[in-house]
Amino acid sequence: MNIHIPTPLRVYTAGAETVAVPGATVAEVFDHLTSQFPELKQQLFNAEGKLRSFVNVYLNDEDLRYLPSKEATTVASTDELTIIPSIAGGTPCCNCCPLL
Amino acid sequence: MLHIAYSDYEALRAHGEETYPNECCGVLLGKSDAEGNHVHQIVRAGNTRTDSAHNRYNIAPIELVKIQRQARGLSLDIVGFYHSHPDHPAQWSPTDFAEAHWIGCSYVITAVEKGKAAITNSFLLTGTTEEDKKFLDQSIEIEVATSTPPKGKA
Numbered sequence A: 001m002n003i004h005i006p007t008p009l010r011v012y013t014a015g016a017e018t019v020a021v022p023g024a025t026v027a028e029v030f031d032h033l034t035s036q037f038p039e040l041k042q043q044l045f046n047a048e049g050k051l052r053s054f055v056n057v058y059l060n061d062e063d064l065r066y067l068p069s070k071e072a073t074t075v076a077s078t079d080e081l082t083i084i085p086s087i088a089g090g091t092p093c094c095n096c097c098p099l100l
Numbered sequence B: 001m002l003h004i005a006y007s008d009y010e011a012l013r014a015h016g017e018e019t020y021p022n023e024c025c026g027v028l029l030g031k032s033d034a035e036g037n038h039v040h041q042i043v044r045a046g047n048t049r050t051d052s053a054h055n056r057y058n059i060a061p062i063e064l065v066k067i068q069r070q071a072r073g074l075s076l077d078i079v080g081f082y083h084s085h086p087d088h089p090a091q092w093s094p095t096d097f098a099e100a101h102w103i104g105c106s107y108v109i110t111a112v113e114k115g116k117a118a119i120t121n122s123f124l125l126t127g128t129t130e131e132d133k134k135f136l137d138q139s140i141e142i143e144v145a146t147s148t149p150p151k152g153k154a
Helices: A005-012 A024-036 A040-045 B007-021 B060-072 B095-100
Strands: A002-004 A018-020 A055-059 A081-086 A088-089 B002-005 B024-033 B036-045 B056-059 B077-085 B105-115 B117-128 B136-137 B140-143
Touching: A005 A040, A005 B077, A005 B136, A024 A040, A040 B140, A081 B007, A081 B060, A088 B095, B002 B007, B007 B036, B007 B077, B007 B117, B024 B056, B024 B060, B036 B060, B036 B077, B056 B060, B060 B077, B095 B140, B117 B140
Parallel strands: A002 A081, B002 B036, B002 B140, B077 B105
Antiparallel strands: A002 A018, A055 A081, A088 B056, B024 B036, B024 B077, B105 B117, B117 B136
């Protein structure tokens, strides 16, 4: 299946925006992906082997977090996985909060 | 350096005025090279932080997925993001830094003072991981098309 890599992580996939990886489940696909591109592992997963909190993964248009089987979800070769870091922010909560 | 067309620059500033007193947000599509990030198109995004839209913004991940798909169709990449700071300086905040994860991308912030866009700054998120990331001030080069002279102030 194809995995779409966000801009910041393409430095670890030799610049590739889309990577074709085999696997019967999301977990297997990630295993193959991080075997092929080992430096991706610490970017995607924390020390406990869980996806970092700001890393969103979508199977087609479905958020992996809300799929019943999560990483054990089976995938087809025609499915697409998208890795997308979160984007958020905002002003200080009030004028008394210092800027860094 | 961030390279952006005058029309896109004005459009993202106008977005901040439209959403005032709430924050606006959007995505910069383009290409990166040794000279910096080149914006080819801006895409407005919805702010999902309706609970605190005056001082927080968040782009829904599924919207980002669709914007990244749109970029791919145009042979472009996500090269940055923009948002506004209503009645606050155009300076990144602790929240902006904590929630910044797109290393190599430009984070453009427009201060909107009493409904009018004021200063616009860009910050480049550099580093290799969450642990060593940092924001650097980034110059903005506003490109003016010769066929369509600008109106008003830059």
